[in-house]
Amino acid sequence: MKKAIIFALLLSGFLVACTSSQKIAVQAIKLVTPERPAGQQDVLQLRTAPLPVVRVAFIGLGMRGPGAVQRMTHIPGVEIVALCDVREENTRKVNTMLERRGFPKALEFSGDTAVWRKVTALPDVDLIYVATDWVSHVKIGVQAMKDGKHVAIEVPAAMSLDEIWALVNTAEQTRKHCIQLENCVYDFFELTCLNMAQQGLFGEVLHVEGAYIHGLQPYWNQYWNNWRMDFNRTHRGDVYPTHGLGPVCQVLNIHRGDKMNYLVSVDTRAVGNPEFIKKNTGEEVKDFRNGDHTMTMIRTEKGKSILIQHNVTSPRPYNRLYQLTGTRGFANKYPTEGLAFDTEGMEGDAIPNHENLNAHSFVPRETRVALMEKYKHPIAREIEGLARQVGGHGGMDFIMDYRLIYCLQRGLPLDMDVYDLAEWCCLIPLTEISLDNGSMPVEIPDFTRGGWNKIQGLQFAR
Numbered sequence: 001m002k003k004a005i006i007f008a009l010l011l012s013g014f015l016v017a018c019t020s021s022q023k024i025a026v027q028a029i030k031l032v033t034p035e036r037p038a039g040q041q042d043v044l045q046l047r048t049a050p051l052p053v054v055r056v057a058f059i060g061l062g063m064r065g066p067g068a069v070q071r072m073t074h075i076p077g078v079e080i081v082a083l084c085d086v087r088e089e090n091t092r093k094v095n096t097m098l099e100r101r102g103f104p105k106a107l108e109f110s111g112d113t114a115v116w117r118k119v120t121a122l123p124d125v126d127l128i129y130v131a132t133d134w135v136s137h138v139k140i141g142v143q144a145m146k147d148g149k150h151v152a153i154e155v156p157a158a159m160s161l162d163e164i165w166a167l168v169n170t171a172e173q174t175r176k177h178c179i180q181l182e183n184c185v186y187d188f189f190e191l192t193c194l195n196m197a198q199q200g201l202f203g204e205v206l207h208v209e210g211a212y213i214h215g216l217q218p219y220w221n222q223y224w225n226n227w228r229m230d231f232n233r234t235h236r237g238d239v240y241p242t243h244g245l246g247p248v249c250q251v252l253n254i255h256r257g258d259k260m261n262y263l264v265s266v267d268t269r270a271v272g273n274p275e276f277i278k279k280n281t282g283e284e285v286k287d288f289r290n291g292d293h294t295m296t297m298i299r300t301e302k303g304k305s306i307l308i309q310h311n312v313t314s315p316r317p318y319n320r321l322y323q324l325t326g327t328r329g330f331a332n333k334y335p336t337e338g339l340a341f342d343t344e345g346m347e348g349d350a351i352p353n354h355e356n357l358n359a360h361s362f363v364p365r366e367t368r369v370a371l372m373e374k375y376k377h378p379i380a381r382e383i384e385g386l387a388r389q390v391g392g393h394g395g396m397d398f399i400m401d402y403r404l405i406y407c408l409q410r411g412l413p414l415d416m417d418v419y420d421l422a423e424w425c426c427l428i429p430l431t432e433i434s435l436d437n438g439s440m441p442v443e444i445p446d447f448t449r450g451g452w453n454k455i456q457g458l459q460f461a462r
């Protein structure tokens with residue numbers, strides 16, 4: 001077992017009544033938080049030298065990467081310097097797209113899985129944008145920061161606690177930005193609901209839900225070297241938690257006044273993916289680790305609860321859930337967007353619209369549409385038109401890239417920091433530990449190492 005997941009057992013805190021006369025202590029699994037090395041400080045609200053022109057190199061140009069290059073061509077003040085992929089045809093295709101769009105050709109790097117080292121070492125690059133398979137993210141990210149670059153890494157950026165701490169420590173040592181490219185926090189409904197929550201429309205948000213429910217059958221055979229199915233085959237737990245967790249953590253101000261304390265995970269047995277493998281290859285897999293459906297419950301320091309689900313195999317419509325339950329209101333994204341409010345006792349501006357508000361049903365469509373317009377997030381108001389035109393999951397991918405470049409150009413703190421990355425990815429190793437130990441509670445490390453309450457509330461820098 002790796003050194004970062006040496007367990008210490010908590011003998012108090014979780015007590016269960018067995019009989020009226022007997023109580024037994026149920027242990028929770030606590031993980032050792034490595035001490036912050038001397039001389040190293042947190043990177044909360046990190047500001048770096050403004051970069052009026054951001055020179056970007058892309059590593060990983062499979063299904064996801066080329067779209068990112070294309071989106072960046074719509075952002076003024078971006079230079080696309082280098083393109084890298086194991087497969088030469090991938091870099092060539094993207095360079096052709098650049099030329100077609102009237103941009104200078106970028107340097108190309110391809111041929112093997114270590115060629116990216118030449119890219120992180122390039123002198124005239126500010127940002128390394130990583131869209132490779134999950135297991136290569138961290139070695140590229142760490143080296144990029146050591147080579148003096150900011151780094152943006154696709155989701156999930158890190159897959160184990162050792163990897164998470166490596167990114168946190170390297171970001172703190174080098175004072176470089178290390179951002180996870182979590183696009184779902186920029187979807188329009190989520191942005192508006194974040195704004196509503198910050199303005200108190202839901203009262204105090206107490207319970208939130210998120211998910212990644214997406215049948216991946218059309219894609220399984222398209223991933224380079226079968227990396228995604230292989231990871232699911234060998235890992236139990238929620239291996240793709242960030243789309244569900246990111247947006248709801250922002251609403252709860254995680255490490256900006258609250259922190260996740262512990263989780264408990266439950267899964268089903270694995271049926272769909274082993275069946276898929278059997279059908280496609282004839283192989284009978286008996287030891288497939290990832291259950292069809294995984295549910296994880298989290299409790300926070302401030303007494304909030306989070307439910308996160310993962311299912312990439314059942315015949316269900318796509319769903320990220322996104323539900324906010326507050327003391328005065330409720331938001332729901334899937335399968336249809338809905339808002340509900342309790343108006344009793346609300347006064348003046350706090351009442352969005354008196355008509356037809358009812359705590360037990362969604363507000364009528366026209367009220368919802370009016371509210372969504374009124375509370376549209378300022379960032380969406382600023383860039384929605386171009387975002388919808390350029391696209392990328394309806395525009396949210398473009399807003400993510402736009403905000404990244406906007407903040408780098410002005411030397412502002414990024415919307416998401418390395419601690420968000422750590423918190424949203426830590427479900428991958430921690431749910432596996434919980435599941436392999438009979439759904440025991442697992443303590444969630446404070447990746448800020450004491451800084452979770454320093455900043456009060458999430459703000460996107462302007």
Ligand SMILES: NC(=O)c1ccc[n+]([C@@H]2O[C@H](COP(=O)([O-])OP(=O)(O)OC[C@H]3O[C@@H](n4cnc5c(N)ncnc54)[C@H](O)[C@@H]3O)[C@@H](O)[C@H]2O)c1
Nearest residue numbers: 060061062063064085086087113131132133154155223224
């Ligand atoms: N945010 C989102 O909505 C979203 C959507 C899809 C994928 N993703 C993420 O994007 C990443 C890539 O996914 P994908 O679907 O494009 O997978 P993919 O298999 O299609 O592409 C991965 C690419 O990386 C290249 N590669 C692998 N190792 C490399 C190395 N060492 N050096 C250079 N190139 C290397 C491969 O040749 C391949 O072209 C994953 O982390 C995935 O989870 C995110």
